[in-house]
Amino acid sequence: MKKAYMGVDIGSISTKGIIIDEDNKILASEYIWTEGDPIGAVKRLISILKGQFNEKKYKVVGVGTTGSARKLIGVILGANIVKNEITAHAIGTLSLYPDVHTIFEIGGQDSKIIIIDHGIVTDYAMNTLCAAGTGSFLSSQSKRLGLEVEEFGEMALRSKNPTNIAARCTVFAESDLVHKAQIGHKKEDIVAGLCKAVVNNYLNNVGKGKKISAPIVFQGGVSKNVGVIKAFEEATGEKIIVDPNSHLMGALGVAILSKKAPEVSFDFNIEDVTFETKGIECKGCANNCERICVYKDGELIDAWGNKCDKGAIKVKAKV
Amino acid sequence: MSKVKVNFPRFGSYNVAVRHIIVNGLGVDYVDAPPITKKTLEIGAKYSPDFVCTPFKYQLGGYIEAIEAGANTLIQVGGACRLNYYGELHEQILKDLGYEVRFVNMANADFSKPLTFYEEFKKIKPSVNLKKITSAVLLAVKMVEVIDKVEDYIRENVGFEVVDGSFEKLHKEFLEDLKEVNDKKELNLIAKLYMSKLKRVETNKPKNPLRVGIVGEYYTIMDEYSNHYMEKELAKKGIIIERWMNVSNSIFHNYVKEIKQSIKNYAKYDMGATSMYTIKKALDYAKDNFDGIIHVKSFGCTPEIDTMPVLERISEDYKIPIIYFSFDTQTSDVGINTRIEAFYDMIMMRKEKKIK
Numbered sequence: 001m002k003k004a005y006m007g008v009d010i011g012s013i014s015t016k017g018i019i020i021d022e023d024n025k026i027l028a029s030e031y032i033w034t035e036g037d038p039i040g041a042v043k044r045l046i047s048i049l050k051g052q053f054n055e056k057k058y059k060v061v062g063v064g065t066t067g068s069a070r071k072l073i074g075v076i077l078g079a080n081i082v083k084n085e086i087t088a089h090a091i092g093t094l095s096l097y098p099d100v101h102t103i104f105e106i107g108g109q110d111s112k113i114i115i116i117d118h119g120i121v122t123d124y125a126m127n128t129l130c131a132a133g134t135g136s137f138l139s140s141q142s143k144r145l146g147l148e149v150e151e152f153g154e155m156a157l158r159s160k161n162p163t164n165i166a167a168r169c170t171v172f173a174e175s176d177l178v179h180k181a182q183i184g185h186k187k188e189d190i191v192a193g194l195c196k197a198v199v200n201n202y203l204n205n206v207g208k209g210k211k212i213s214a215p216i217v218f219q220g221g222v223s224k225n226v227g228v229i230k231a232f233e234e235a236t237g238e239k240i241i242v243d244p245n246s247h248l249m250g251a252l253g254v255a256i257l258s259k260k261a262p263e264v265s266f267d268f269n270i271e272d273v274t275f276e277t278k279g280i281e282c283k284g285c286a287n288n289c290e291r292i293c294v295y296k297d298g299e300l301i302d303a304w305g306n307k308c309d310k311g312a313i314k315v316k317a318k319v
Numbered sequence: 320m321s322k323v324k325v326n327f328p329r330f331g332s333y334n335v336a337v338r339h340i341i342v343n344g345l346g347v348d349y350v351d352a353p354p355i356t357k358k359t360l361e362i363g364a365k366y367s368p369d370f371v372c373t374p375f376k377y378q379l380g381g382y383i384e385a386i387e388a389g390a391n392t393l394i395q396v397g398g399a400c401r402l403n404y405y406g407e408l409h410e411q412i413l414k415d416l417g418y419e420v421r422f423v424n425m426a427n428a429d430f431s432k433p434l435t436f437y438e439e440f441k442k443i444k445p446s447v448n449l450k451k452i453t454s455a456v457l458l459a460v461k462m463v464e465v466i467d468k469v470e471d472y473i474r475e476n477v478g479f480e481v482v483d484g485s486f487e488k489l490h491k492e493f494l495e496d497l498k499e500v501n502d503k504k505e506l507n508l509i510a511k512l513y514m515s516k517l518k519r520v521e522t523n524k525p526k527n528p529l530r531v532g533i534v535g536e537y538y539t540i541m542d543e544y545s546n547h548y549m550e551k552e553l554a555k556k557g558i559i560i561e562r563w564m565n566v567s568n569s570i571f572h573n574y575v576k577e578i579k580q581s582i583k584n585y586a587k588y589d590m591g592a593t594s595m596y597t598i599k600k601a602l603d604y605a606k607d608n609f610d611g612i613i614h615v616k617s618f619g620c621t622p623e624i625d626t627m628p629v630l631e632r633i634s635e636d637y638k639i640p641i642i643y644f645s646f647d648t649q650t651s652d653v654g655i656n657t658r659i660e661a662f663y664d665m666i667m668m669r670k671e672k673k674i675k
Contacts, residue, residue, distance in 0.1 A: 068653065086661035120672050121665040123640060126658060209631045287356035307548070309484075 005062040006049070006266065007255025008042060008077065009088065009248075010034060010069035013108025013135065014221060015041040017049050018251040019060065022259075024095055028052035031247055038069035039076060039275050046077075050268040060266035062258030064088075066250050068109075075294050075302045076275050080261035083254050090114050090121045092253030093217050096243060101213045104232065104240075105249075106202065106222035108135040113206050127206050134198075135221045137170050138228075141177060141194055145187060149225075152191055156227025159192035166197070173197055195227035199235050214238040219246035273297055282311035323347040325443060326390035328378040329355055331541040332466050332490075333566060335497045336459040337394075343501065344455025345444045347392075352385035355544040359384055364648045366412055373617035373647055374538035375405055377545060382409060386418055392443055397426025398537070400592035400622055458503060460571060465510045467567040469493055472517050474562060478554035479522040489516055525557070529666055532604035533562045534597040534630075535615035536623045539646055540564050546615050546646060547655050553613075556663050561609070563600045564593065585629050592622035598629050605637035610666040612639060618647035640665060 004027055009016040012034060019028040030048045034041045064081040065074040066088035074082035093103050094116065103114040111134050115123040127134065142149045156162075163185045166172040173194075181190055203212075216238050222228055223246040232240045245252070276295040281288050291305040291313060303313035325345075327337040329352050341349040352359075355377060363380025382393050393413075395406035406424035413420060423442050428435040436456075440447050469490070477486040493513045500506045531553060539545045540562065550560050578599045579589070586598050597614070604612050614630060616623035627643065634641045642662045644655065 068657075084657045084660040084664070086657070087664040118672075120668050121661075122638075122669065123634075124661060124665065126654075209628075211635075285356060286353065286358040288358070 001059045002057060003062075004053075004058040004060045005064070005255045005258045006060050006077075007064045007066070007088075007092075007251035007253065007258065008045065008073060008079075009085070009250035009254065010038050010042060010065065010067040010073050011085075011107055011109070011250075012068055014247070015045050015067075016248050016251045017045045018248050018255055019049055019053055019058075020252065020255050021058065024252070024256060026245070026248075026252075027054070027058065029245070029248055029251075034069075038073060039277070042073050042076065043271055046268055047271055053268075055268070060268075061263040062255070062261060063264060063266050064254030064256075064258035064261075066254040071304070072277065072292075072294065076270070076296075078264055078266070079258070080264045081254065081258045083257055085250050086112060086114060086124050086126070087121070088250045088253035088257065089219070090116060090124075090253065091256055092249035092251070093219065093243075094119055095252065095256055097215060097217050097241065100215050100217050100241075102210075102216040104202070104207075104216060104218045104223075105220040106134055106198070106218075106228070107220040110134060111202055111206050111220070113202075113210055113212075115210055115212075123210060125206050125208075125210065137173070138194065138198060138222065138225065141174065142191075144174070144177070145181075145191065147187075147191070153195070153224070153226035153228065155188050156192040156195045156225075157230060159186070159188040161189055162196050163189045163193035164196075165190070165193040192227060192231075195225065195231045196235075198222070198228055199231040203235060212236060215241060217241045217243065217246075219243065219249045221247060223247070279305075280313075282306055284308075284310040321391065323392050323443060324350045324390050325392045325394060326350045326352060326382065326385035327394045328352070328381050329542070330538070331565075332470065332494055333463055335494055336462040336466070338498065339462060339500070340452070340455045340459045341443075343458075344452040345440060345447055346451075347444055350385055350388055350390040352381040352390075353388060355381065355542070360648055366416060368408075370619060371408075372401055372620055373545065374542075375401075375408070376648065377538075377542070378405065379409055379412060382413060383416075383418075386413075386420060390420070392421045392423065394423050394425065394443075397424075397428075398592065400620075402537075402592070458500075458506065461503065461506055462497060462500065464567045464571065465506060466494075466497070467565045468510070469513055469517065470565070471562075472514070474550060474554075474560040476517075476520070476522050476524070476559075477551075478557045478559065479524040479528070481521040481523050485520045486517070489513065489520065528557060528559050529610045529663075529670060530559045530561065531611045531613060531666070532600060532609045533560060533613045533615065534564065534600045534604075535593070535613075535644075536617055536620045537564070537569070537593050539617045539620075540615050545617070546644070547652050549613070549615065549644070549655070549659070552656065552659055553663075558663070561604070563603075564596060569593070569596060585632060586626075590622050590625040592620075594622040594626045597623060597626045598633075601626075601630050601633050601641070605633050605639045609639065610670055611662060612641040613644065613662070614641060615644045615646065618645045640669070 004019050004021055006019045015032050015034045017030050028049045063077050063079040065079045066083050066085045070082050100116055105112045110127050112126045139149045142152050163180050166176040218240045223242045229240050278293045280291050289306045289311050293303045294301050325341045338349045359380035362383050363376035367376045367379050397403045403426050406426045410422040425439050428439050473486045496509050553560055578595050582598045589595055601612050630641050
């Protein structure tokens with residue numbers, strides 16, 4: 001029986017899973033929508049991965065989780081490592097592009113930049129408070145234009161004269177877009193302008209003050225958009241590398257990290273297990289900490305969210 | 320008017336020193352606001368202008384909670400930024416809300432003329448005795464110095480305590496005992512007692528631990544609720560934390576001239592408030608080979624925003640990572656913890672690489 005490692009990246013918009021062998025070769029992978037239900041998404045994800053995976057030949061001995069729901073899903077899957085998405089993305093990308101200098105990552109709700117020097121993260125930034133220049137901005141604008149977000153990129157490439165669209169803020173961008181459409185700008189020019197707006201916003205906010213140098217790897221859901229890739233190439237004057245598995249880098253990174261953690265024995269059969277979370281307000285003081293309790297088949301397996309010991313919820317036995 | 324009950328906004332651990340001035344110097348009652356919670360911030364944000372700095376909101380919420388707890392005389396101080404206008408605006412807002420309180424605004428006093436403070440204290444108690452209040456203020460200054468000394472030691476060691484919570488427990492006891500102090504002799508005893516207690520707490524410090532320096536805006540850096548208990552989060556990861564910014568260093572041991580001289584390659588003009596200190600200390604930490612620097616401020620703090628390009632230059636010149644946090648009224652820790660975790664991973668990896 002050979003050893004295998006699973007990585008799960010649960011973002012606000014999509015949930016990504018990967019299983020690799022000891023040489024980081026991908027044995028199974030999947031990308032599905034989170035749809036506001038991380039537990040349900042992970043259950044679906046695991047059963048899909050199970051279908052792709054040869055359980056006779058391999059045994060999953062490491063499970064890592066990353067992404068904004070990493071803690072919750074880490075408990076549910078019994079992960080041996082839970083890592084933030086910045087580190088996970090860096091490790092995943094480095095495994096494929098050891099000499100990468102800059103990682104652009106644009107996801108559904110957030111975007112980040114990671115600067116790497118000789119295989120070590122030396123600087124990073126994440127967007128703050130605002131969804132401008134992220135995937136959700138592009139998808140809401142494509143809806144407004146009556147387009148599927150998937151056809152967005154190709155259409156942008158057809159433009160010869162991209163429309164200028166204010167990039168600072170989604171609210172401004174949206175009214176700018178509406179005005180330009182109404183005075184007769186071509187749809188493909190507007191679409192190309194939006195791609196440029198996302199790139200400018202990214203470089204002016206997340207990328208501000210960062211030393212951007214080649215090789216540059218671009219990932220996250222938005223890296224599938226060829227219009228944005230082209231806009232990045234024009235803005236940086238460098239070639240932008242997009243891996244065919246660019247959407248899986250976080251999951252890959254955390255799967256690799258799980259190799260170093262103490263081994264676990266992962267069971268794919270979580271479909272029939274019910275996981276429930278309950279928010280319980282602590283009445284200990286006026287802070288009213290919202291504590292999250294996680295139950296597996298009715299039994300409390302973990303809890304968090306309290307700021308002080310007064311609100312601590314004791315879990316009897318760790319599963 | 321009924322019995323005077325004074326409140327001063329919650330600020331780090333210093334309220335115990337303010338209390339001493341009020342109770343022993345003026346001889347009137349002191350009311351502490353309840354600890355800051357989500358509710359404090361909710362009330363404060365509700366009645367504050369949206370774009371005012373966050374400390375203003377915390378303090379307004381705190382005043383209202385203190386009034387509900389019985390306070391009828393509120394004190395505010397001045398400063399070298401928008402803080403100087405806090406008092407006037409707080410007073411007006413509370414008045415508009417219908418609270419009948421007396422507001423004493425120390426921003427009206429002049430640091431270069433100590434007697435002007437005496438005039439302000441007179442507003443709280445007309446019969447105030449100059450000698451009594453002076454000696455109370457002097458002792459309060461000493462108290463602040465002891466508090467800062469104790470907390471510096473804790474920051475340096477709390478990440479390595481063998482029994483979780485040992486330092487926090489001692490810190491709480493220390494502040495309680497400090498309330499009972501009446502003179503210098505008692506203060507010295509308490510200081511000695513707790514420094515020796517702290518030094519006896521068992522720690523397990525590795526040979527070459529990570530060191531992180533924290534710089535930034537006055538209130539947010541010192542109020543743990545405002546910065547989402549950042550120092551605790553860092554300590555949990557086994558990091559030595561250094562924070563020069565405290566009341567003793569910034570007000571009592573002020574050495575502005577030297578600071579300006581030592582940062583002249585990076586900043587020619589004073590950008591106000593804490594900006595010079597932030598640059599100076601970031602430069603010191605960089606030169607001292609710290610593993611990283613964390614910059615904290617409340618959203619929209621102009622002096623601290625002005626320091627950021629300078630910090631970026633320091634980061635580049637000394638190859639030291641700096642991470643920036645801007646706090647507003649958000650209460651979720653998730654995004655903050657993600658960034659702190661990633662920062663920790665980054666400085667750890669850098670260190671491992673250096674050692675190799």
